[in-house]
Amino acid sequence: xxxxxxxxxxxxxxxxxxxxxxxxxxxxxxxxxxxxxxxxxxxxxxxxxxxxxxxxxxxxxxxxxxxxxxxxxxxxxxxxxxxxxxxxxxxxxxxxxxxxxxxxxxxxxxxxxxxxxxxxxxxxxxxxxxxxxxxxxxxxxxxxxxxxxxxxxxxxxxxxxxxxxxxxxxxxxxxxxxxxxxxxxxxxxxxxxxxxxxxxxxxxxxxxxxxxxxxxxxxxxxxxxxxxxxxxxxx
Amino acid sequence: xxxxxxxxxxxxxxxxxxxxxxxxxxxxxxxxxxxxxxxxxxxxxxxxxxxxxxxxxxxxxxxxxxxxxxxxxxxxxxxxxxxxxxxxxxxxxxxxxxxxxxxxxxxxxxxxxxxxxxxxxxxxxxxxxxxxxxxxxxxxxxxxxxxxxxxxxxxxxxxxxxxxxxxxxxxxxxxxxxxxxxxxxxxxxxxxxxxxxxxxxxxxxxxxxxxxxxxxxxxxxxxxxxxxxxxxxxxxxxxxxxxxxxxxxxxxxxxxxxxxxxxxxxxxxxxxxxxxxxxxxxxxxxxxxxxxxxxxxxxxxxxxxxxxxxxxxxxxxxxxxxxxxxxxxxxxxxxxxxxxxxxxxxxxxxxxxxxxxxxxxxxxxxxxxxxxxxxxxxxxxxxxxxxxxxxxxxxxxxxxxxxxxxxxxxxxxxxxxxxxxxxxxxxxxxxxxxxxxxxxxxxxxxxxxxxxxxxxxxxxxxxxxxxxxxxxxxxxxxxxxxxxxxxxxxxxxxxxxxxxxxxxxxxxxxxxxxxxxxxxxxxxxxxxxxxx
Numbered sequence: 001x002x003x004x005x006x007x008x009x010x011x012x013x014x015x016x017x018x019x020x021x022x023x024x025x026x027x028x029x030x031x032x033x034x035x036x037x038x039x040x041x042x043x044x045x046x047x048x049x050x051x052x053x054x055x056x057x058x059x060x061x062x063x064x065x066x067x068x069x070x071x072x073x074x075x076x077x078x079x080x081x082x083x084x085x086x087x088x089x090x091x092x093x094x095x096x097x098x099x100x101x102x103x104x105x106x107x108x109x110x111x112x113x114x115x116x117x118x119x120x121x122x123x124x125x126x127x128x129x130x131x132x133x134x135x136x137x138x139x140x141x142x143x144x145x146x147x148x149x150x151x152x153x154x155x156x157x158x159x160x161x162x163x164x165x166x167x168x169x170x171x172x173x174x175x176x177x178x179x180x181x182x183x184x185x186x187x188x189x190x191x192x193x194x195x196x197x198x199x200x201x202x203x204x205x206x207x208x209x210x211x212x213x214x215x216x217x218x219x220x221x222x223x224x225x226x227x228x229x230x231x232x233x234x235x
Numbered sequence: 236x237x238x239x240x241x242x243x244x245x246x247x248x249x250x251x252x253x254x255x256x257x258x259x260x261x262x263x264x265x266x267x268x269x270x271x272x273x274x275x276x277x278x279x280x281x282x283x284x285x286x287x288x289x290x291x292x293x294x295x296x297x298x299x300x301x302x303x304x305x306x307x308x309x310x311x312x313x314x315x316x317x318x319x320x321x322x323x324x325x326x327x328x329x330x331x332x333x334x335x336x337x338x339x340x341x342x343x344x345x346x347x348x349x350x351x352x353x354x355x356x357x358x359x360x361x362x363x364x365x366x367x368x369x370x371x372x373x374x375x376x377x378x379x380x381x382x383x384x385x386x387x388x389x390x391x392x393x394x395x396x397x398x399x400x401x402x403x404x405x406x407x408x409x410x411x412x413x414x415x416x417x418x419x420x421x422x423x424x425x426x427x428x429x430x431x432x433x434x435x436x437x438x439x440x441x442x443x444x445x446x447x448x449x450x451x452x453x454x455x456x457x458x459x460x461x462x463x464x465x466x467x468x469x470x471x472x473x474x475x476x477x478x479x480x481x482x483x484x485x486x487x488x489x490x491x492x493x494x495x496x497x498x499x500x501x502x503x504x505x506x507x508x509x510x511x512x513x514x515x516x517x518x519x520x521x522x523x524x525x526x527x528x529x530x531x532x533x534x535x536x537x538x539x540x541x542x543x544x545x546x547x548x549x550x551x552x553x554x555x556x557x558x559x560x561x562x563x564x565x566x567x568x569x570x571x572x573x574x575x576x577x578x579x580x581x582x583x584x585x586x587x588x589x590x591x592x593x594x595x596x597x598x599x600x601x602x603x604x605x606x607x608x609x610x611x612x613x614x615x616x617x618x619x620x621x622x623x624x625x626x627x628x629x630x631x632x633x634x635x636x637x638x639x640x641x642x643x644x645x646x647x648x649x650x651x652x653x654x655x656x657x658x659x660x661x662x663x664x665x666x667x668x669x670x671x672x673x674x675x676x677x678x679x680x681x682x683x684x685x686x687x688x689x690x691x692x693x694x695x696x697x698x699x700x701x702x703x704x705x706x707x708x709x710x711x712x713x714x715x716x717x718x719x720x721x722x723x724x725x726x727x728x729x730x731x732x733x734x735x736x737x738x739x740x741x742x743x744x745x746x747x748x749x750x751x752x753x754x755x756x757x758x759x760x761x762x763x764x765x766x767x
Binding site: 048049050052069070071072073074078080082084085086087088089090091092093096097098099100101102103104105106107109110113114123124125126127128129 | 518519520521524527529530532533536537540541616619621622623624625626765766
């Protein structure tokens with residue numbers, strides 16, 4: 001579903017991501033962990049086509065992000081670490097805008113917005129301007145917009161930040177549902193307990209380099225993910 | 236602490252002069268100086284020059300009648316009006332809507348320091364606008380009276396007092412707008428309508444100025460008596476400029492008291508207003524089937540939504556359209572009457588009148604510029620467009636179309652008015668419509684190119700990209716210069732070619748420039764947008 005091959009990204013003289021290769025298969029929830037500034041966001045933004053990269057290749061469902069970015073983007077959804085949405089729109093206008101961009105039919109969007117907004121308990125606030133939303137409400141709206149066009153792959157940067165426990169639980173459930181339908185999730189997090197419980201596979205990045213990746217069992221063995229992470233960080 | 240805060244405020248306002256966002260590095264000293272000189276030339280050379288001429292026509296007669304206090308009372312009033320007009324919108328957004336209000340309030344910074352730092356920038360803006368009027372007035376007075384120490388002190392003092400009164404009044408008006416905006420639902424439209432009324436009044440007096448000044452000069456003593464009798468404080472205030480010590484002391488004390496009261500009001504209300512949520516009636520969501528839109532339509536609606544959601548954006552970039560609309564109305568109603576006058580003045584130059592009208596229409600349309608800050612206004616939400624399956628060229632087209640949607644209908648109306656007024660022949664009709672339309676496309680493309688070149692995505696207040704960016708200044712100057720060039724070049728060779736051939740060349744050049752810019756936007760501009 002998502003294949004990252006030898007990705008290298010530099011900012012001026014500084015290498016932010018150094019020769020990373022990852023493969024996220026359909027049905028997998030793939031966690032991405034690392035210290036602040038390790039290169040998680042840069043990797044995610046490169047995979048989404050927001051950032052150009054210096055070396056390597058990224059394929060979404062076999063489509064090259066570099067050569068055919070629009071086709072690649074049609075198959076995915078992205079949620080950044082800070083949901084800066086269009087403050088000048090209402091929630092419903094924003095969702096309709098996203099649905100228009102992805103060509104979601106009127107009937108389909110109505111049904112999906114109804115269902116997703118109900119699940120995230122945001123229906124009553126959809127007519128309100130986004131400017132009046134709290135951080136958590138913006139995050140919920142960003143999540144609804146991500147699921148709205150039924151993408152096969154969702155990339156998320158710290159998706160649980162700002163969510164209340166109910167929404168957080170719902171998101172985990174929806175991530176699993178998407179993967180059960182053959183989709184895939186690639187997300188970064190600092191909450192190692194969540195990663196440990198939720199992810200099928202995990203990758204640990206340090207100073208731009210991938211230092212360990214694989215199934216949860218392969219990465220952590222008999223230890224907890226936190227112990228493994230801290231041990232690797234200290235090396 | 237206050238110094239640090241003021242430094243932050245000033246850095247934010249003048250960032251464009253010192254920092255090149257495209258190259259992501261500081262500008263050279265030479266480039267910075269050049270930009271500052273350009274800005275100073277526009278503000279003090281062009282606008283200041285205009286008010287210098289006005290002051291010159293008033294000062295001599297008033298001084299001769301011993302009514303120099305009235306001279307300062309009048310010029311002070313004009314300065315106040317311009318200062319308030321220029322600063323009131325900044326004050327509301329700068330004080331209460333700055334995006335870093337929450338951050339600053341969470342830090343161990345006294346509220347008074349935050350307010351004081353914000354007020355410094357409001358004051359500077361007021362000083363800039365009022366200074367354009369009152370400084371030339373003081374200079375004219377000094378050159379007329381050969382000033383002593385008292386007049387010099389008085390001159391400096393009146394500049395400072397006027398700017399302080401501007402600060403007080405803009406703050407109180409900004410406070411009023413802030414109080415209202417907390418309760419209003421469609422505040423962008425409300426603010427726009429109020430501002431338009433203000434602008435209407437301003438221009439009513441502006442266009443009546445010559446008549447008013449003449450009437451005033453003809454009845455100097457009568458007006459002076461009336462002002463002295465009914466508005467005694469204006470005499471006291473005017474006497475500051477003439478160097479009377481007692482009025483100076485009284486005025487300083489009065490303005491100081493006004494400042495103190497304003498300071499107390501702002502300080503008491505700042506946190507409450509700055510942190511108020513939009514507590515207007517909550518909009519109730521009613522589910523309905525939304526019609527599916529094409530991509531280009533969806534992007535166009537998004538741009539229009541952004542435009543209509545912000546009074547600042549609408550007023551600062553769309554307001555000049557009102558002038559085109561007024562010009563169109565005037566051409567329809569009075570055009571046929573104006574024509575004989577134009578004929579008597581320019582009739583000696585064959586074919587000049589249509590060229591003149593076309594050049595003016597081009598120049599007027601260059602004053603409307605929503606496309607220029609549109610890229611910067613994406614700000615932190617830029618990731619949305621960049622992560623969606625949308626060709627950047629489609630995004631850029633939507634931004635240009637916003638400008639065309641609001642300028643073209645008004646421009647067409649003015650062109651038809653012009654054609655009607657001069658009773659144009661078919662070829663003149665063609666040029667009157669085609670050239671302004673092509674120039675509208677040219678300006679939209681040019682504005683977008685500037686917006687991409689001088690992009691600022693890290694603003695904390697939308698007023699900075701909308702009003703105070705370098706790209707806006709360059710756009711207006713070069714845009715109006717293009718309109719002027721259409722007229723000027725006619726004298727420098729166009730007459731010899733004849734109006735038909737000359738206007739054909741203008742059409743071709745405008746079309747070619749527009750085409751080249753569109754080509755640049757499609758290739759390099761789209762790539763630049765994707766890389767932002």
